Amino acid sequence: MRFPAILLPLSFFVASVARPADWPQWRGPDRNGCVPAGVAVPTTLPTEPKVAWHVKIGDGLASPVVASGRVFYLDNQQGRETLHALDVANANEFWHDDIGETFSDEQSPPGPRCTPMVDSDRVYAQSCRGELRCVSAADGHLLWRTDYVADFGAVVMGENGNSQGASRHGYSASPVIDGAALFALVGGKDGAGVVAFEKYTGRVLWKSQNDEPAYAAPVVANIGGVKQLVAFTVNGAVGLALKDGGLLWRVPLKTSSGRHVTTPVVVDDMVLVGSHEIGLVGIKVSRNGDGWQAVQAWRSRESAVNFSSPVAVGDYYYGLGPNKNLFCTEIKTGRQAWSKEGYINGGAERSHASFIVMGENILTLTDGGELVFFAAKPEAFKEIGQAQVCGRTWCNPAYADGKLYLRDGRELMCVNLMP
Numbered sequence: 001m002r003f004p005a006i007l008l009p010l011s012f013f014v015a016s017v018a019r020p021a022d023w024p025q026w027r028g029p030d031r032n033g034c035v036p037a038g039v040a041v042p043t044t045l046p047t048e049p050k051v052a053w054h055v056k057i058g059d060g061l062a063s064p065v066v067a068s069g070r071v072f073y074l075d076n077q078q079g080r081e082t083l084h085a086l087d088v089a090n091a092n093e094f095w096h097d098d099i100g101e102t103f104s105d106e107q108s109p110p111g112p113r114c115t116p117m118v119d120s121d122r123v124y125a126q127s128c129r130g131e132l133r134c135v136s137a138a139d140g141h142l143l144w145r146t147d148y149v150a151d152f153g154a155v156v157m158g159e160n161g162n163s164q165g166a167s168r169h170g171y172s173a174s175p176v177i178d179g180a181a182l183f184a185l186v187g188g189k190d191g192a193g194v195v196a197f198e199k200y201t202g203r204v205l206w207k208s209q210n211d212e213p214a215y216a217a218p219v220v221a222n223i224g225g226v227k228q229l230v231a232f233t234v235n236g237a238v239g240l241a242l243k244d245g246g247l248l249w250r251v252p253l254k255t256s257s258g259r260h261v262t263t264p265v266v267v268d269d270m271v272l273v274g275s276h277e278i279g280l281v282g283i284k285v286s287r288n289g290d291g292w293q294a295v296q297a298w299r300s301r302e303s304a305v306n307f308s309s310p311v312a313v314g315d316y317y318y319g320l321g322p323n324k325n326l327f328c329t330e331i332k333t334g335r336q337a338w339s340k341e342g343y344i345n346g347g348a349e350r351s352h353a354s355f356i357v358m359g360e361n362i363l364t365l366t367d368g369g370e371l372v373f374f375a376a377k378p379e380a381f382k383e384i385g386q387a388q389v390c391g392r393t394w395c396n397p398a399y400a401d402g403k404l405y406l407r408d409g410r411e412l413m414c415v416n417l418m419p
Contacts, residue, residue, distance in 0.1 A: 021039050021040075021400050021401050022066055022067045022068065022118075022400055023065055023066045023067075023398035023399055023400045023405075024065055024066070024067040024117065024118040024119070025065060025115070025117040025118065025174065025176070025177075026063065026065075026115040026117065026174040026217050026263070026396070027217070027263060027309065027396065028356070028398075028399070031176060031217070031219050031220075031263070032219075032265065032311065032312070032357075033309065033310075033311040033354075033355050033356055033357055033396075034311065034356070034357040035356060035357060035358050035359070035399055040402060040418065041358035041359050041361075041399075041402075042358065042373075042402070042417045042418055042419075043359070043361070044373070044384060044385055045363075045371060045373040045384060045385030045386065045387055045417070046385075046387060046417070047385070047387055048387060049371070049387055049389055049404075049415045049416060049417060050415070050416045051389075051413055051414070051415055051416075052403065052413075052414040052415065052416050053090060053091045053413065053414050054091075054411045054412065054413035054414070055086070055091045055411060055412050055413075056410060056411055057073070057075045057084075057407060057410070057411060057412045058075035058076040058077050058082070058111060059075060059076040059108075059109040059110060059111035059409070060073075060074050060075040060076055060081075060111035060112045060113070060407075061108060061111065061112070061113045061172070061394055061395055062074040062075075062111075062112045062113055062114055062115050062116065062172075062395070063115040063395045063396040063397070063398065063407075064115075064395075064397070064398050064405045064406070064407060064412060065115060065116055065117065065118055065398050066088060066398045066400040066405055067118035067137070068118075068137070069087070069088050069089075070085050070086060070087065070088060070094065070137070071085070071086045071087075071088050071091075071398075071405055071412070071414075072084065072085055072086075072116050072118060072123055072137075073086075073116070073407065073412055074099075074111075074112035074114070074115075074116060074125060075111060075112065076102050076109070076110055076111035076112065077096075077098075079101065079102050079110070080098045080099075080100065080101060080102060081098070081099045081100050081101070081102055081111070081112040081127045081128065082096050082097065082098055082099065082112075083096060083097045083099055083116060083123065083125045083133075083135070083140070084096045085123075085137070085140065086412075088400070088401075088403075088405075088414070091412075091414070094139075094140075095139055095140040096140065097125075097133075097135055097140040097142075099112075099125050099127050099131060099133050100127040100128075100129055100131045101127075101129060102128070103127075103128030103129055103156070103158075103170040105158055105159050105168075105169055105170070106159060107169060108394070109409075112125075112127065112128060113128055113169075113170055113171070113172035114126040114127070114128065114171055114172045114173065114174050115174045115217075115396075116174075117174055117175065117176075117177065118137060119177050119199065120137075121136065121137050121138065122134055122135065122136065122137055122143065122199070123135050123136075123137050123140075124175060124177075124182065124199075126171055126174065126175060126184070127171065128156075128170030128171055128172070129149070129156055129170065129171070130147060130148030130149050130154055130156060130166070130171050130186075131145065131146075131147050131148075132145065132146050132147075132148070132175070132184060132197075132202075133145045134199070134202065143200075144201055144202035145202065146197070146202055148171070148186045148187065148188060149188075152186050152187070152188035152189065152190075152192040152195065153188040153189035153190070153192070154166075154167075154186060154187040154188035154192070154213075155167050155187075155188075156170065156171075164212055164214075164234050164257050164258030165187075165212045165213050165214040165215065165233070165234040165257075165258035165259075165260070166185070166187060166212070166213040166214065166215065167187070167212065168257060168258070169215065171185075171213065172215045172261075173185045173213060173214065173215055173216055173217045173218065174217045175217075175218070176217065176218050176219060176220055176229075177199055178220045178227070178229075178242060179242075180198060180199055180200065181196045181197065181198065181199060181205055181242065182196070182197045182198075182199040183195070183196050183197075183218055183220075183229050183242075184197065185211075185213035185214070185218060185231060185233060186207075186213060187211070187212050187213045190207065191207045191208060191209060191210055192207045193207075193208060193209035193210050193211035193212070193213070193233065193235075194207070194208045194209055194211065194218070194229070194231060194233075194238075194240060194245060195207050195208075196208075196242075196245060206244050206245040207245065208240055208244075208245030208246070208247070209233075209238065209240070209245075209247065211231075211233035211234060211235045211236075211238065212233060212234035212235065212258060213233060213234065214232060214233050214234045214258050214259070214260035214261070215259070215260065215261040215307070216231070216232035216233075216260050216261055216262055216263050216264065216273070216309075217263045218230060218231040218232075218264075219263060219264050219266065220242070221264075221266035221271075223239065223266065223268075223269060223271075223285050224269060224285065224286060224287045224292075225287075226241075226248075227242060228240060228241060228242060228248055229241075229242055230264045230266060230271060231264070232253075232260050232262070232263075232264050232273045233260065234254075234258035234260060235252060235253075235254065236250060236251050236252040236253040236254070237250070237251045237253060237264065237271060237273050237281075237283055237294075238250045238251075239271075239285065239292065239294070248291075248292045249285055249292040249293065249294035250294065251281075251283050251294050251295075251296060253273070253275075253278055253281065255275055255277040255278055256277065259275055259276070259277070259307070260273070260275050261275065261306070261307035261309075262274055262275070262305050262307070262308070262309045262310065263309040265309075265310060265311070265312050265317065267312050267315070267317075267331050269284055269285050269286055270282055270283065270284055270285075270297070270331050270332065271283040271285055271294075272310075272312075272317060272331065274303075274304060274305045275304070275305070275306070276304055276305070276306040276322065276349075278299070278304075279299050279300055279301040279303070279304040280299070280300045280303040280304055280305055280317075280319075280329065280334065281296055281298075281299050281300075282296070282297045282298045282299070282300075282331065282332075282333075282334050283295070283296055283297065284297040297332075297334070298333060298334035299334065300329060300334040300336065301322075302321065302322075302327075302336055302339075303317075303319070303321055303327050303329045303334070303336055304321060304322045305319050305320060305321070306320070306322070306349070306351070306352075307352060307394075308320040308351075308352045308353050308354065308355075309354075309355070309396075310355060311355040311356070311357050311362065312331065313357055313362070313376040314376075315330060315331050315332060315378075316328050316329065316330055316331060316337060316376075316378045317329045317330075317331050318355060318362055318376065319353075319355065320344070320351065320352070320353040321339065323339075323341060324341060324343075324344035324345075324346075324351045325339045325340060325341045325344075326339070326340045326341075326343060326353070326364065326372075326374070326381065327339045327340070328377075328378050328381070330378070337378040337379075338378070338379075338380055338381050339381075340381040343364070343366055343370065343372050343386075344366055344367065344368070345368050346367055346368070350367075351367055352366075352367040352393075352394045353365065353366050353367065354395070354396035354397060356396075356397070356399055357376065358399075360375065360376055360377075361373055361374065361375055361376055361384060362374055362375075362376045363399075363404075363417075365389075365393065365396070365397055365406060367392060367393060367394060368392060369388060369389055369390035369391050369392060369393055369408055370386060370387070370388050370389070371385075371386060371387045371388075371389050371404075372385075372386045373385045373386065389404075389406065389413075389415055390406055390407075390408040390411070390413060391408035391409055391410060391411075392408060392409055393406065393407060393408040393409070395407050395408075399417075402416065402417055402418030403415065403416050403417065403418075404417055
């Protein structure tokens with residue numbers, strides 16, 4: 001059911017496409033946490049950033065996204081996961097849409113955990129219980145839907161028995177689009193570990209592997225001259241052919257509860273994944289005749305990441321480590337270049353920070369709601385500025401047109417970072 005608050009002509013979005021300055025999906029336009037080159041970014045951080053607007057919202061861990069003058073976000077409204085579309089200028093709501101019953105466990109309050117995605121005139125939203133919906137960005141009306149449980153035999157058990165990955169804590173890995181295909185970590189029966197859907201109709205293009213879905217969002221990357229889907233599942237890291245889902249390579253990585261959360265980072269022929277149990281792992285992927293070879297090049301316990309997705313700048317990787325420390329690690333060797341503590345105040349097991357690369361610097365939002373701006377340099381940690389902007393949060397912000405869109409446990413807000 002949809003609930004339009006302001007009716008607009010459908011043609012409003014028909015010809016629209018995401019602008020370079022938009023943040024239309026998880027971790028930004030290129031799904032790597034980097035503001036694209038040519039987009040204006042701040043070089044300093046105001047000590048008291050100006051809040052352009054803020055609105056009260058329901059519970060949820062799904063990050064907001066921004067496209068074509070609108071902010072899209074998910075929250076819990078009276079026990080239902082709800083997708084909203086707001087005006088970026090003043091937070092006026094255009095419409096909201098119910099996408100399913102909320103999921104709950106002991107990790108956080110009930111609410112959605114998967115970041116929505118905007119592609120041209122459509123919005124894609126995936127619920128914790130495995131409902132994937134494609135709706136019109138103009139007015140929220142349903143275009144197509146699929147249910148991973150009903151249509152593919154997936155199981156959502158919650159915190160029962162030895163359930164792992166999405167079965168235990170719900171679907172949180174945002175699907176990714178390339179061309180006319182949408183790729184989602186589904187699970188279920190008959191090789192539906194990863195499913196490619198036609199993004200316009202929801203028609204299944206292919207199914208591949210028997211992997212159980214974890215929480216890490218898949219990415220599309222070019223490795224060895226071949227564009228491919230890279231996923232970090234309960235079973236490990238895999239590379240799949242975009243055309244038919246054929247397995248190109250696999251590195252098994254198993255943990256006790258399949259708590260694989262960090263989005264894969266791909267730099268040249270290196271794929272980086274990690275969790276609090278296995279540490280940070282560098283995987284070297286290369287062509288081997290007509291096939292592929294993937295080997296674990298290194299593993300770092302001191303740079304182990306938990307559920308915070310790091311970023312790469314040049315040959316170095318920046319993230320949040322096991323001792324509540326910001327760190328910089330060399331991608332080729334796994335050698336830690338520097339480590340800096342003192343910005344995360346909560347317990348190490350539940351600590352979180354999000355990262356956005358802004359030119360030569362990195363903006364971090366800590367789980368305590370503090371912005372930390374520092375230089376993306378491997379020589380040493382250099383803080384440029386810091387500012388308190390919100391309450392406790394585990395959500396990645398979106399950056400567009402000099403503004404940061406973020407949420408904490410109570411509000412969604414727009415913060416101006418530019419002079």
